[in-house]
Amino acid sequence: MTLPSHASITPSGEETSGSNPDESIMVSCKSIYEPREDSTMLEKYARHYAEGKVLDIGTGSGIQAIAAAQNRNVKSVLATDVQKGIIDYCKKNIKNKKIRFLQSDMFKNIKGKFDTIIFNPPYLPQELRLKDLTIEGGKKGYEVIERFLNEANNFLQPDGVILMIFSSLTQKEKVEGFIKNNLLDFEELEKAHVFFEDIHVYLLRKNEFLKKLEARGIKNVKYFAKGHRGLLFTGFYRNKKVAIKAKNPKSTAIGRIENEAKWLERLNKHSIGPKLIFTDEDYCAYGYIEGGFISDFIKKSNKNSIKKVIKSVFNQMLVLDKLKIDKEEMHHPVKHVIVAKNKPYLIDFERCHHTQKPKNVTQFCHFITSKRLTAILKNKNMGIDREKIINLAKVYKSNPNKQNFKKIINAI
Numbered sequence: 307m308t309l310p311s312h313a314s315i316t317p318s319g320e321e322t323s324g325s326n327p328d329e330s331i332m333v334s335c336k337s338i339y340e341p342r343e344d345s346t347m348l349e350k351y352a353r354h355y356a357e358g359k360v361l362d363i364g365t366g367s368g369i370q371a372i373a374a375a376q377n378r379n380v381k382s383v384l385a386t387d388v389q390k391g392i393i394d395y396c397k398k399n400i401k402n403k404k405i406r407f408l409q410s411d412m413f414k415n416i417k418g419k420f421d422t423i424i425f426n427p428p429y430l431p432q433e434l435r436l437k438d439l440t441i442e443g444g445k446k447g448y449e450v451i452e453r454f455l456n457e458a459n460n461f462l463q464p465d466g467v468i469l470m471i472f473s474s475l476t477q478k479e480k481v482e483g484f485i486k487n488n489l490l491d492f493e494e495l496e497k498a499h500v501f502f503e504d505i506h507v508y509l510l511r512k513n514e515f516l517k518k519l520e521a522r523g524i525k526n527v528k529y530f531a532k533g534h535r536g537l538l539f540t541g542f543y544r545n546k547k548v549a550i551k552a553k554n555p556k557s558t559a560i561g562r563i564e565n566e567a568k569w570l571e572r573l574n575k576h577s578i579g580p581k582l583i584f585t586d587e588d589y590c591a592y593g594y595i596e597g598g599f600i601s602d603f604i605k606k607s608n609k610n611s612i613k614k615v616i617k618s619v620f621n622q623m624l625v626l627d628k629l630k631i632d633k634e635e636m637h638h639p640v641k642h643v644i645v646a647k648n649k650p651y652l653i654d655f656e657r658c659h660h661t662q663k664p665k666n667v668t669q670f671c672h673f674i675t676s677k678r679l680t681a682i683l684k685n686k687n688m689g690i691d692r693e694k695i696i697n698l699a700k701v702y703k704s705n706p707n708k709q710n711f712k713k714i715i716n717a718i
């Protein structure tokens with residue numbers, strides 16, 4: 307955001323029709339951002355790419371709304387701004403049948419979906435204690451953009467586009483991180499060096515996977531985590547938070563997602579695992595467990611809660627052993643058990659399989675007798691007799707019955 311170069315606005319703040327062929331005039335008042343290099347850069351693309359129903363967020367002088375309205379493929383433009391004064395001013399001064407003005411903090415008062423969303427956000431890092439809404443995006447500069455990108459998908463048609471501009475002062479990597487987090491693809495339309503900053507104009511579209519999930523009724527999809535074999539996303543399905551596991555394109559493993567879904571469906575009947583909601587060829591969706599990993603839970607919980615949780619995991623291990631199913635990875639389940647409200651949930655069934663000799667109970671014995679865990683438990687006044695449990699695990703291994711299982715439980 308550098309000094310104004312746009313000829314149609316006088317620096318004194320008076321209204322002027324300028325060179326714009328459109329009947330409407332861009333407005334200028336004290337709190338209105340007078341079009342600058344960033345505005346005129348974005349304006350070109352607004353005029354070119356806008357179509358259908360357009361939303362111009364942070365309209366300021368109305369420059370983007372007016373440009374969009376000039377495209378014959380544009381049916382209507384909703385121009386919004388957080389500052390009521392700006393909206394009052396625009397309503398009074400911009401007369402264009404296609405454009406309607408509305409005061410709204412980001413998407414708060416906005417309904418419906420749009421084919422084009424345009425945003426020239428305030429993107430500079432805040433300098434004084436009082437934030438200048440027209441140019442400052444927050445302490446780091448990218449906060450307003452982050453908020454915008456976190457909500458934009460809910461207001462964008464599946465094949466809609468977002469036109470957005472930001473500066474090198476906003477931290478490009480951060481902005482691109484928010485874009486990817488929201489499953490958007492981006493294309494840089496233009497980059498210009500203006501005085502002390504680079505200005506980037508981006509065109510964003512929903513990626514194919516996001517479109518697929520949204521078509522299935524999942525909203526607010528966000529990237530969550532990456533595993534060796536799967537990518538994890540979160541979203542909302544029928545107002546409930548869900549986890550979505552998809553194949554990691556970098557993984558060479560075959561059929562893992564189908565395997566996960568197959569076992570989740572079977573084991574849900576035995577109250578094991580998060581509830582499978584639905585599955586498709588390359589992803590499955592299940593209930594999101596709002597909790598923490600088992601080792602974090604153990605570190606911060608009291609003796610009784612820990613005992614309860616460990617016993618519950620063991621009971622689930624016994625069910626799996628009886629069903630002749632091996633979950634795998636239970637000797638080091640730090641990221642495979644989530645505890646919510648003192649209840650442990652097994653997750654990750656990608657490697658689950660049938661076997662005549664399942665090792666779930668013995669693997670979990672291995673975990674609770676590991677040096678790291680026994681040290682943590684000792685701090686909680688929970689002495690674990692390693693020798694005893696290892697011996698009981700051996701007995702159970704050669705004769706996996708309920709009696710031998712109980713001996714392990716009683717030793718904890």
Ligand SMILES: C[S@@+](CC[C@H](N)C(=O)[O-])C[C@H]1O[C@@H](n2cnc3c(N)ncnc32)[C@H](O)[C@@H]1O
Pocket residue numbers: 338339340341342344345348363364365366367368369370386387388389392410411412413426427428429439440441450
């Ligand atoms: C950099 S100016 C852009 C003005 C104009 N669109 C242009 O391209 O010249 C940013 C505008 O966003 C508005 N704005 C800031 N925060 C906002 C928010 N949370 N919701 C809506 N508008 C906001 C400001 O009031 C300001 O008018």
